[in-house]
Amino acid sequence: MSVADLVRQRRVHHVMGTTVSLDVRSPFVGDAVIDEVFAQLDDIDARFSTYRPDSEVSRLARGELREAEASLDVRHVLAACDHLASVSGGAFDARHQRADGRLDPSGFVKGWAIEEAAWRIDSAGGRNYWINAGGDIVARGEAEPGRAWRVGIQHPGKRDRVAAVLAVSDRAVATSGSYERGEHINDPRTGVAAPAGLRSVTVVGPRLAFTDAYATAIYVMGLDGLLWLASDPERADYAAYAITDDDRTVWTDSMEHYLVRGA
Amino acid sequence: MPKRGIAALLITTGALILLLNFKTPDQTVPVRSGGGVAVVEPTTGTGTGKKATPTPTVAPGATAAPAATPTPAGGGNSSGKTVDGPVVSTRYGDIQVEVVVASGKLTDVVALQLPTGRRSGQISSYAEPILHQEALKAQNASIDLVSGATYTSDAYSQSLQAALNQAGL
Numbered sequence A: 001m002s003v004a005d006l007v008r009q010r011r012v013h014h015v016m017g018t019t020v021s022l023d024v025r026s027p028f029v030g031d032a033v034i035d036e037v038f039a040q041l042d043d044i045d046a047r048f049s050t051y052r053p054d055s056e057v058s059r060l061a062r063g064e065l066r067e068a069e070a071s072l073d074v075r076h077v078l079a080a081c082d083h084l085a086s087v088s089g090g091a092f093d094a095r096h097q098r099a100d101g102r103l104d105p106s107g108f109v110k111g112w113a114i115e116e117a118a119w120r121i122d123s124a125g126g127r128n129y130w131i132n133a134g135g136d137i138v139a140r141g142e143a144e145p146g147r148a149w150r151v152g153i154q155h156p157g158k159r160d161r162v163a164a165v166l167a168v169s170d171r172a173v174a175t176s177g178s179y180e181r182g183e184h185i186n187d188p189r190t191g192v193a194a195p196a197g198l199r200s201v202t203v204v205g206p207r208l209a210f211t212d213a214y215a216t217a218i219y220v221m222g223l224d225g226l227l228w229l230a231s232d233p234e235r236a237d238y239a240a241y242a243i244t245d246d247d248r249t250v251w252t253d254s255m256e257h258y259l260v261r262g263a
Numbered sequence B: 001m002p003k004r005g006i007a008a009l010l011i012t013t014g015a016l017i018l019l020l021n022f023k024t025p026d027q028t029v030p031v032r033s034g035g036g037v038a039v040v041e042p043t044t045g046t047g048t049g050k051k052a053t054p055t056p057t058v059a060p061g062a063t064a065a066p067a068a069t070p071t072p073a074g075g076g077n078s079s080g081k082t083v084d085g086p087v088v089s090t091r092y093g094d095i096q097v098e099v100v101v102a103s104g105k106l107t108d109v110v111a112l113q114l115p116t117g118r119r120s121g122q123i124s125s126y127a128e129p130i131l132h133q134e135a136l137k138a139q140n141a142s143i144d145l146v147s148g149a150t151y152t153s154d155a156y157s158q159s160l161q162a163a164l165n166q167a168g169l
Helices: A030-047 A055-062 A072-087 A105-123 A208-221 A223-230 A255-259 B133-143 B159-166
Strands: A008-015 A018-025 A129-133 A136-140 A150-155 A162-167 A169-179 A199-206 A239-244 A250-251 B037-040 B081-084 B088-090 B094-102 B103-115 B144-147
Touching: A008 A030, A008 A055, A018 A105, A030 A055, A030 A072, A030 A105, A055 A072, A055 A136, A055 B088, A072 A208, A105 A129, A105 A136, A105 A169, A105 A208, A105 B088, A129 B144, A136 A150, A136 A208, A150 A169, A150 A199, A162 A199, A162 A239, A169 A208, A169 A239, A169 B144, A199 A208, A199 A223, A208 A223, A208 A239, A223 A239, A223 A250, A239 A255, A239 B094, A250 A255
Parallel strands: A150 B144
Antiparallel strands: A008 A018, A018 A129, A129 A136, A136 A169, A150 A162, A169 A199, A199 A239, A239 A250, A250 B037, B081 B094, B088 B094, B094 B103
């Protein structure tokens, strides 16, 4: 039992169509701060949800709101999405991710929202914590002095297993895949489900919004996506780990830094 | 102290390691350190604890190509079937890989095209195993959280993260 255990908070909140779990080990971050964080996520959801007809994104998609008139946050997110579409050759494209062609920046928004939440915790004085939004993670600091957070990568075929373990500190981790029932990812370049050859892709990097988008892009690109990430100097801070349709694991050299190995 | 739970958190990794050679169209350069991509044998198993035996058999007459249309094997790729991936355009140039499949297993990945200025040395391979079954068992209780493809609120209750939350780990 350490001091961190004594002040540990574990909270769960349902928002953005998923479940956000939060673990903070700091005497400065109590229920009030976490309540604020969750309220902030609710607010982002209200503005960005594609499921809410009155959200800014829904109004944009219906043409009732012009992009130039949208809020700063919405314009920021769309600009980032357009940048990602450009650098990924269209493998991630918020304007074409959906089969019906409607605007859907959700693949970026969730990660961005969790980053905003993390900054709120940082500013309250939290140093050691993680936030997990449906498998997309920001992990700051350490689990305990000298031990990085250990993130299991969900085994795509077996719900109670992990395929590998990553040790991360001050990093984001996101996984894209199609193993969850009913889930699939469209290839924005073709408009149909990505054939990929990959079951899941996990990306580690400094920013969750980008790790999430890269994981989706690599899933769509298939093995080429790993090479894309590994050979691109602008993405040198990002690492990828993939599980193929035939249950092999493939990763970029940069992932070596995070993979926890047994003896 | 929390009970060391989630005993089922183990993996039967066959630990068959396949060293990859990345080649440019002009030259054939096996790179063994530096940047790159590594491929290792299966993450799945039957779940019965049956240990997969590392049997790197390479035989002709392959099946199960991951994507695209199989093409006749190019020169110098030994046995197996080669499959060219689509050309992926990036702002730095085009990227295309060719994979070699033998006995239903991916045995080689070749960079057919890399953006101009990218040296093959920036792509490499590793021959180290990921987690052995025993190793992952030992780490069960110290997994703090789980990254997976997005679960919906409905699916959360069945998720590994929910189990970890429940256990207070």
